[in-house]
Amino acid sequence: MREPLPADMFDELCPSTLNPIRFGDKWAALIIRCLEGGPRRFSELRLPLSRVTPKVLTTSLRNLERDGLVTRTVLRGAHVEYTLTPLGRSLLEPLDAACTWAEEHWDELLDARESHQAS
Amino acid sequence: MREPLPADMFDELCPSTLNPIRFGDKWAALIIRCLEGGPRRFSELRLPLSRVTPKVLTTSLRNLERDGLVTRTVLRGAHVEYTLTPLGRSLLEPLDAACTWAEEHWDELLDARESHQAS
DNA sequence: CGGTATCCACAAGGATACTG
């Protein structure tokens, strides 16, 4: 059994939402991480990405598909599954490196912004 | 002596300009790499970033400054120098990882886009 | 030299509602 996805990935403290690190379009990195644990259905992705409207999520998924990072598979019964390709999976490594950096330096970034605000 | 900056970093084949990898705003990654070799003046940055208008370059530099990745130093004689902070320098590692990934998988990305075009 | 000022175009993202 795969791990269920978290109910909400939009914790304000989540470094993956912070510049200066972005992969692809606004939600690409989060989507890819959602697919890390295996194939997911559209509705499964909507849960942790509840603040992304279906239109935007579709657009982002189509972009990932176009770049060969994700495949879209239609199953019997009006079900659809999104899966990371080997190429998409290979992106996890630099993506993790970026996320790790953001986590490690999160405080410094916040501090920099705050003291910049002050001046 | 530091290495002179290349005359033009906008080679169409430069993977750093390709999605799905972007760090910060559109030019942040290129700027950071331009500063990798040491402090640079505004006009020095304009050379390899000749297609970035001064306004946009300024905006991007201000963003990097705000985030504590770059410092702006006014020298005597109306000269200005931009330098990577230790924080900014620490970003080089994941940035390089991302660029390396892009270089390695550049062809696959192009192929994916092409065959997607076909369908 | 190192920027600003102004104006502008377009793409990206979002709100809301609806559908095969």
Added chain:
DNA sequence: CAGTATCCTTGTGGATACCG
């Protein structure tokens, strides 16, 4: 369930010109 259809707002980047 897995999306579309519409419409709209915003932000980002760019063109051009000018300034201390």
